[in-house]
Structures are given as structure tokens and as C-alpha cells.
Amino acid sequence: MIVVTGATGNVGRVLVRTLAAAGEKVTAVSRTPAPLPDGVEHRRADLTAPGSLRGAVDGAHALFLLVAGDDPDALLGLAAAGGVRRVVLLSSQGAGTRPEAYRHPVAFEDAVRRSGLEWTILRPGGFDSNAFAWAESIRTSRTAAAPFGDVGLPSVDPADIAEVAAAALARTGHTGRTYELTGPAAVTPRQRAAAIGDAVGAPVRFAEQSREEARARMLEVMPEAVVEGTLAILGDPLPAERAVSPDVERVLGRAPRSFADWAARNAAAFR
Numbered sequence: 001m002i003v004v005t006g007a008t009g010n011v012g013r014v015l016v017r018t019l020a021a022a023g024e025k026v027t028a029v030s031r032t033p034a035p036l037p038d039g040v041e042h043r044r045a046d047l048t049a050p051g052s053l054r055g056a057v058d059g060a061h062a063l064f065l066l067v068a069g070d071d072p073d074a075l076l077g078l079a080a081a082g083g084v085r086r087v088v089l090l091s092s093q094g095a096g097t098r099p100e101a102y103r104h105p106v107a108f109e110d111a112v113r114r115s116g117l118e119w120t121i122l123r124p125g126g127f128d129s130n131a132f133a134w135a136e137s138i139r140t141s142r143t144a145a146a147p148f149g150d151v152g153l154p155s156v157d158p159a160d161i162a163e164v165a166a167a168a169l170a171r172t173g174h175t176g177r178t179y180e181l182t183g184p185a186a187v188t189p190r191q192r193a194a195a196i197g198d199a200v201g202a203p204v205r206f207a208e209q210s211r212e213e214a215r216a217r218m219l220e221v222m223p224e225a226v227v228e229g230t231l232a233i234l235g236d237p238l239p240a241e242r243a244v245s246p247d248v249e250r251v252l253g254r255a256p257r258s259f260a261d262w263a264a265r266n267a268a269a270f271r
Contacts, residue, residue: 001025002169003057003084005047006066008034010129011090014162015064016040024170029056050074057082062169065089065112067104072111079117086118086175088168090161093125093180094229097240101229120168124181125241126155126233128262131192138204138270144193145207147214148235152186154244157257164251180245187259195260199267211235 002019006012007028019026020037027041036042043056047068053075057063063084065075079087089112094102112119134144161181168174187195190206197204209217211231218227233241248256263270 001027001060002062002064003027003029003060003079004064005029005045005053006064006068006090007036007042008032009066010127010158011161011165012064012066014159015165018162018166019170022166022170027056027060029053047075050078053078054082057084060084062086062088064165064169065108067091067108072108073115076111076115076117080115084117086120086169087112087115088120088122088165088174090165091121091123093123093241094233096123096178096180097238098229098232101225101232103225118175120174120176121178122161122165122168122181123178124156124161125183126153127161128155128157128183128259129266130155131196131259131263132266132269134193134196135269138196138200142197142202143205143207144189144196145209146189146193147209147211147231149190149206149208150188151235151237152188152191153234153237153241154182154184154186155259156181156183156248157259157262159262160248160252160256164248167251174251179247179251181248182243182245182256184244184256184258186242186244192259192263195263196267196270198260199263200270204270 002024004012004016007016008030016028020040029043029045031046033042045052045056050071057079063079091105095105099106137143193204193206
């Protein structure tokens with residue numbers, strides 16, 4: 001059995017479907033239930049309360065783990081006690097490029113490496129699905145606002161992250177690997193807005209925010225250290241953050257999906 005935490009999120013939802021379609025027995029873990037494929041069991045748990053995971057992992061051999069809560073050692077200890085032998089951690093590119101700002105995922109990575117379990121770490125860059133933040137403004141005024149409009153980064157489709165995670169959970173050959181996950185090319189916020197416009201069949205105007213405007217918005221939903229790290233990546237990315245990684249293709253045997261492909265599949269959210 002494979003346990004998927006964050007099973008209703010952008011990555012977890014696709015991961016559950018991918019594993020179930022491949023015939024794996026899956027337990028989907030989240031704080032609230034959501035529609036699941038036939039045969040998938042749901043267990044309610046909150047990673048900020050490690051004890052709530054007890055029972056959900058009993059009898060499992062593999063665990064997909066989010067960076068959530070403050071006690072990764074407790075989470076991993078419960079997993080091992082339940083029989084888990086393999087863990088795939090969804091970390092962040094920033095854990096490698098800016099560890100001083102991304103201390104939380106760094107702490108989870110360190111815990112996974114010393115857990116005694118077989119481990120694989122996934123370090124995606126920005127998600128294509130971050131563009132959902134524009135959904136309401138595009139629906140209502142055909143406008144998308146963001147800072148650093150002409151700075152390109154190779155954001156990654158969550159579906160590609162999920163497929164890499166499925167491979168690492170269900171197949172051998174990934175133990176001890178840290179995969180950097182990106183899309184196939186750097187795309188600027190201005191280009192993302194245009195791609196969504198193409199997907200919905202109507203022009204989308206791009207409005208460039210100042211750094212301070214963006215910072216104020218981000219502080220509403222993110223810790224200050226993460227906001228500062230994220231703004232640094234968006235506005236002045238390091239060479240490693242601009243680079244296209246070969247890891248999606250290495251694992252899946254195909255090129256990563258483009259942002260335009262993601263926009264076309266999710267056009268309904270912006271209409």
C-alpha cells in the first residue's frame with residue numbers, strides 16, 4: 001500500500017489517480033475528504049499533528065510526504081513503525097539554492113536522509129498552477145498582475161511532479177536521489193498571461209506589480225522568510241533557478257509539459 005499525504009492538492013490529487021490507475025493500493029490522506037478514484041481509501045489526518053497519521057500508515061510500504069508541520073522526525077517515526085520502507089518527500093528547489101530562506105524544507109530533507117528509510121527527494125521550482133492566483137482577475141477583467149514581468153523561470157506542471165513521484169514510490173532505482181523538477185523552458189509572467197489568453201480565446205492584459213505590492217499580497221498567505229526568498233527567486237534568480245533540469249525526462253522518458261499545455265488543460269478556471 002502507498003500512502004499519499006496532501007491527497008487533495010495540486011500534486012497529490014494527480015498522484016492518487018496515477019497510482020490507482022496503475023493498480024496500486026492507495027490510501028489518500030488529507031484534512032478534508034474529496035472525490036477519489038474507486039478503490040482508494042481516505043483517511044483524515046493533519047501533518048501538524050503527527051499523531052493523527054497513526055493508523056493511516058499501518059501496513060503501508062511507501063509514503064509520499066509533504067513539508068508540513070514542525071516535527072518531521074515524529075512523522076517519519078510513525079511511518080516506519082507502521083511498516084513504511086520508502087518515503088518520497090515533496091521539498092522545494094529553494095532548499096538547494098537558498099537554504100537560509102527555506103529552512104523548513106531543509107529540515108524535512110535532513111530528517112528524511114537520517115530516517116533509515118529508502119528515500120527520494122523532489123525539488124520542484126515554481127508550479128505552473130501558481131497561475132490559479134490569477135483566475136478571478138482573468139475571469140472578471142481579463143487582467144493578470146505580477147512582479148518582474150519579463151524575468152523567465154522554468155516552472156513545472158504539477159502533473160509532471162506527480163508522475164515522477166509515482167515512479168519513485170512504485171519502482172526501484174530512485175533511492176538516494178534528489179530530483180530537480182522544472183518545465184521545458186523559462187517562461188515570463190507576461191508570457192504566462194498571454195498563454196492563458198490563448199487558452200481561453202481572449203486577450204489577457206498583464207499588469208506589472210512593484211516588488212512592494214507583490215510582497216504585501218504574499219505576506220497574507222506566506223511566512224515572511226519564504227516571501228523574501230520567493231521574491232528573490234522571481235526577481236533575481238540564480239543560474240541554478242533559471243536552468244532547465246533534465247530530471248523529469250530522465251525519470252519519465254519524455255520531455256516535461258509546457259506552461260501552454262497546462263493553460264490549455266485548465267482553461268475552464270479562467271473563463
